[in-house]
Amino acid sequence: MPLVLISGYPSSGKTTRALQLKDFFESKIASKIASETSDARVSKLKVHLINDQSLGVSRSVYHTAKAEKDARAEEYSAVKRLLSRDDIVISDGPNYIKGFRYQLYCEAKAVQTPNCVVHIGTPAEKCREINTKLLADKEKDGGYEEEDFENLIFRYEEPNGMTRWDSPLFTVLDEDETPPCDQIWEALVGSDGKAKVVRPNQATVLKPATEQNYLYELDKTTSDIIAQITTYQKDHPGEGGGEVTVSEATTSISLPAMPMTLPQLQRIRRQFITLNRQHNFSKSRIKEVFIDYLNSQFLQQ
Template identity: 35%
Template sequence: MALITFAGYPASGKSARVAELTAQLAPLLPPHLSLRVVSDDSLGIPPTVYDDSRAEKPARAALFTAIQRLMAQDTVLIVDAPNYIKGFRYQIYCAAREMKLRVCTVYVVATPDLCRQWNASRSDGRAYASETLENLLVRFEEPSSMVRWDSPLFTVLWTEESVPAAEIAQAILTGSVKPPNSGTLAAAKAPSDALHILEQTSTALISAIMDAQAATQGSGGLVTLPLSTSLKVQMKLPTRNITLSQLQRLKRQFVTVHKKAITLGTTEKGAVNWAEQSVADKFVSYLEENLKP
């Protein structure tokens, strides 16, 4: 249904604001929607992971995996984490867009001095080391309403009494849902026998072309090429002799291009058909285009 991403300085009061929003948002949601919160704390990720970039990377990956697992059409998911890297916020945005969820960002603002003060006063074992805190303050990448992955953006200052729950509810319940694009669609994989069909069909087509050329004695024109008992294709041969080496070179080029779609997948849904007839038709079109005088 929706994804709400919190961002802000470490020890800026994000978790307190999340608790406020959760309490105020719950009665505003329809009964069929559940409200979930995922955080470093809920995943058992200690603040010490931010002491070392080598430890931080797998911790961030664990958070992203949990976000993906909890996103659903019947869930409003709140992400309570530093989220200080704009690239990570973009990654979350892409995952939400793939799931066709509404999104918004809540930017919790506090001065660096207040963050230092609040961090030093923590007694729950979740305080950051002073050096780590300073490092995160410097590295923080501020959300912006001008970029799509942070928009709509709600900014909550440390002086404000509560979060704008009504406005956030409106954004996640009635805001536009952006459709997935080529950057967020999962690649559609080719069937396991696609490479075999590609090689077998193109090889059979070359043999049929050589036979047809011998039968027409190089006069060219439209010919029917039998590839099997049930598969035939038509091709317009040029009025000149085509050598086997030419055809094999064009076959290698054709196969190389289509191998990429087989191994990497494609986001062009419905545009790729790995049936023998489709492969044969594509190869014929490729040959006709490249054998023009």
């Protein structure tokens, strides 16, 4: 069942909102079970809340890159372990890196379950005031060290509802008493309890390759696209980012801020070929699927 990603500035009230959602979901499931028209699918749902407290992670992990990366990997593993069609997983954390949100979005798609992002829209200045009070209260371990707090604010990548991994996006303002719980339930479970249909990514669907010359086209098309990227980067030396347009493709390639080296591009290409050697989307779709795969990999750079 669904994955709910909570995202927001440090000390913005993410855990408060996550607990409100958890209570609402559990109440909704209980009422469905008690009703005469109980939905068997909904009645099997369980709600899980994952956050630093449940994982035993201290907020001091945000002081070093390695400790933060390890903590993020622990959150990722916990979410992946619990995701299923009979579980609602609420991931309560900063989730401030768009590449990390994309990874969790892919995990949800892999098990064909819906997901959404709940953005806690408390202004940075209000978060700063709250964090200062939490740090001053020695009986509570709820504040971030000032340096870590400012670093997280600076690095925060706000969710964008126009991107598929941040959609549907629900924003909860500081003055809102509760999140839009009914709308979130509707988006993820449906008012009638019918499961939302989620299709896995084309690049991860296993199908037998039946078209003639499929492997040849797979190798040639991906090689040509890598050549276009390297040519673009040579024509724009020292520049990061940019859009590479591929002929007969509806989607362009969005390059990362840091220029990609040829070995990096070839490694991504080999990964894609390995994933899709035994797959069968038509040869005419290779360009589109490879471009989509490149964009997803570049987001993580």
